[in-house]
Amino acid sequence: MGIDKQSDIAADIQIGPTDQGMVRIYVAAAGGIELPLDFDPDEAExxxxxxxxxxxxxRExxxxPKPKKR
Structure with a gap:
């Protein structure tokens, strides 16, 4: 799967600061997958x-217009 391919996999995402001054992106998916990703504020920006x-x-x-199917 590439970044530009659609997927049926669903996940929840939460974003917030940690008590260590980092920014955490927390991803949770089916099957018990939990992925906490911590970034310093500059990386987060x-x-x-x-x-x-x-x-x-x-958006662009x-x-x-969508190409017509033949």
């Missing part, structure tokens, strides 16, 4: 910028 940029590209892609 870089991730936020990447999310904003990806959202903008996705959604505005384009």
């Amino acid at each position: 870089e991730i936020a910028e990447e999310l904003r940029a990806a959202a903008q590209v996705a 892609m959604g505005d384009q």
